[in-house]
Amino acid sequence: MYQSPRRLCSALLHRDAPGLRRLPAPGLRRRSPPPAAPRLPAASAPPARSCPRTVCSMGNGTSRLYSALAKTLNSSAASQHPEYLVSPDSEHLEPIDPKELLEECRAVLHTRPPRFQRDFVDLRTDCPSSHPPIRVMQWNILAQALGEGKDNFVQCPVEALKWEERKCLILEEILAYQPDILCLQEVDHYFDTFQPLLSRLGYQGTFFPKPWSPCLDVEHNNGPDGCALFFLQNRFKLVNSANIRLTAMTLKTNQVAIAQTLECKESSRQFCIAVTHLKARTGWERFRSAQGCDLLQNLQNITQGAKIPLIVCGDFNAEPTEEVYKHFASSSLNLNSAYKLLSADGQSEPPYTTWKIRTSGECRHTLDYIWYSKHALSVKSALDLLTEEQIGPNRLPSFNYPSDHLSLVCDFSFNEEPDGLL
Numbered sequence: 001m002y003q004s005p006r007r008l009c010s011a012l013l014h015r016d017a018p019g020l021r022r023l024p025a026p027g028l029r030r031r032s033p034p035p036a037a038p039r040l041p042a043a044s045a046p047p048a049r050s051c052p053r054t055v056c057s058m059g060n061g062t063s064r065l066y067s068a069l070a071k072t073l074n075s076s077a078a079s080q081h082p083e084y085l086v087s088p089d090s091e092h093l094e095p096i097d098p099k100e101l102l103e104e105c106r107a108v109l110h111t112r113p114p115r116f117q118r119d120f121v122d123l124r125t126d127c128p129s130s131h132p133p134i135r136v137m138q139w140n141i142l143a144q145a146l147g148e149g150k151d152n153f154v155q156c157p158v159e160a161l162k163w164e165e166r167k168c169l170i171l172e173e174i175l176a177y178q179p180d181i182l183c184l185q186e187v188d189h190y191f192d193t194f195q196p197l198l199s200r201l202g203y204q205g206t207f208f209p210k211p212w213s214p215c216l217d218v219e220h221n222n223g224p225d226g227c228a229l230f231f232l233q234n235r236f237k238l239v240n241s242a243n244i245r246l247t248a249m250t251l252k253t254n255q256v257a258i259a260q261t262l263e264c265k266e267s268s269r270q271f272c273i274a275v276t277h278l279k280a281r282t283g284w285e286r287f288r289s290a291q292g293c294d295l296l297q298n299l300q301n302i303t304q305g306a307k308i309p310l311i312v313c314g315d316f317n318a319e320p321t322e323e324v325y326k327h328f329a330s331s332s333l334n335l336n337s338a339y340k341l342l343s344a345d346g347q348s349e350p351p352y353t354t355w356k357i358r359t360s361g362e363c364r365h366t367l368d369y370i371w372y373s374k375h376a377l378s379v380k381s382a383l384d385l386l387t388e389e390q391i392g393p394n395r396l397p398s399f400n401y402p403s404d405h406l407s408l409v410c411d412f413s414f415n416e417e418p419d420g421l422l
């Protein structure tokens with residue numbers, strides 16, 4: 001039956017009808033990326049997506065999606081209720097079929113240009129693994145309040161930042177790559193959007209807001225931004241979790257990290273995953289360096305002196321030339337930066353992970369990293385970055401891409417015979 005786009009959109013805006021039957025847990029297991037979207041020319045007003053009018057089924061499929069996305073409109077919990085730190089009871093939320101959610105997102109986005117195709121680059125290693133890889137996504141998703149109220153993206157039209165559509169672009173990116181673990185920064189819609197939706201996709205989430213989030217300075221903000229960590233519950237068991245407020249020269253700072261020890265259900269192997277967002281801006285290099293040292297010290301303790309393999313994702317707000325980068329590269333935790341492996345010699349970071357135009361001019365920087373224990377883990381593949389042509393002359397964010405930072409995605413496997421030099 002034909003549904004107009006307006007009808008499809010309205011499915012995202014209403015609460016779930018009561019008494020719907022519960023579905024079995026969604027099979028978010030393994031990846032068949034959606035069909036390739038055509039590449040766009042570097043034009044500022046690319047053509048709209050082909051209209052997805054026929055994609056969404058009627059009835060329960062649509063109805064099941066009412067409540068999770070609808071909550072994003074009906075709640076601004078974080079700023080109004082002191083209990084924003086308390087996670088809602090996800091037991092009562094119905095599972096969502098990721099394909100249906102993806103279709104719903106695409107329906108909302110039907111006037112936008114198609115998403116860009118990015119390919120995984122095979123980084124062949126000599127380490128065959130009998131277990132499925134662990135897919136990790138690192139992404140600074142751009143806090144809604146900062147994007148609208150602070151960041152000054154002078155070439156980005158305000159309509160491109162509308163939350164009701166931008167959240168669907170973010171979800172589309174997550175659903176396209178189906179990470180097993182999701183490490184996010186600048187999350188200011190955790191409780192009303194990402195926690196309820198991702199829990200219904202099978203993820204367990206943790207949020208740690210910045211103590212003095214700059215989002216709170218923005219009128220009509222949705223609460224503080226912070227780091228969020230999600231993992232698929234059917235793949236991992238949570239062993240240990242730590243919310244860390246980073247210090248610099250013994251002083252507590254406004255930056256945070258989350259570190260969790262997870263156990264793989266398939267292999268019973270444990271590893272630690274951490275997410276952080278270090279202090280931004282030039283002039284703060286020593287401060288970032290001190291925060292990095294504090295994080296490394298915390299991770300030394302959590303990994304029992306590098307006995308437990310480690311993956312650290314973050315927006316470090318630091319180019320590879322900075323001291324904090326060098327601390328991580330030379331740490332006794334024996335870390336390597338996964339995205340270096342995309343370079344010809346395996347030694348160079350990508351030319352950019354964020355690219356935007358502010359009033360001060362063009363800002364193209366490499367600031368985001370996925371560090372991993374190089375003796376215990378191998379990177380099987382990594383998602384290539386967007387090209388300059390795809391990013392376009394107005395840079396990011398844009399109608400095509402929801403954040404000023406690119407997502408980084410890697411597939412990891414455990415080395416079969418760790419040599420004891422994690």
Ligand SMILES: NC(=O)C1=CN([C@@H]2O[C@H](COP(=O)(O)OP(=O)(O)OC[C@H]3O[C@@H](n4cnc5c(N)ncnc54)[C@H](OP(=O)(O)O)[C@@H]3O)[C@@H](O)[C@H]2O)C=CC1
Pocket residue numbers: 140146150151152186210212213214217254255278279280281315317358
């Ligand atoms: N009430 C109080 O007592 C306190 C309030 N605060 C508030 O917090 C703010 C600072 O917080 P802090 O955590 O140190 O923030 P940061 O300096 O780390 O930056 C906050 C955000 O601003 C973005 N940003 C980076 N460069 C620029 C730029 N040139 N223009 C606009 N945005 C930029 C960053 O994005 P990205 O990482 O993507 O670059 C980041 O997410 C203060 O301005 C104040 O509002 C802070 C402390 C105390």
Ligand SMILES: [Mg+2]
Pocket residue numbers: 140142143146186
């Ligand atoms: Mg930012």
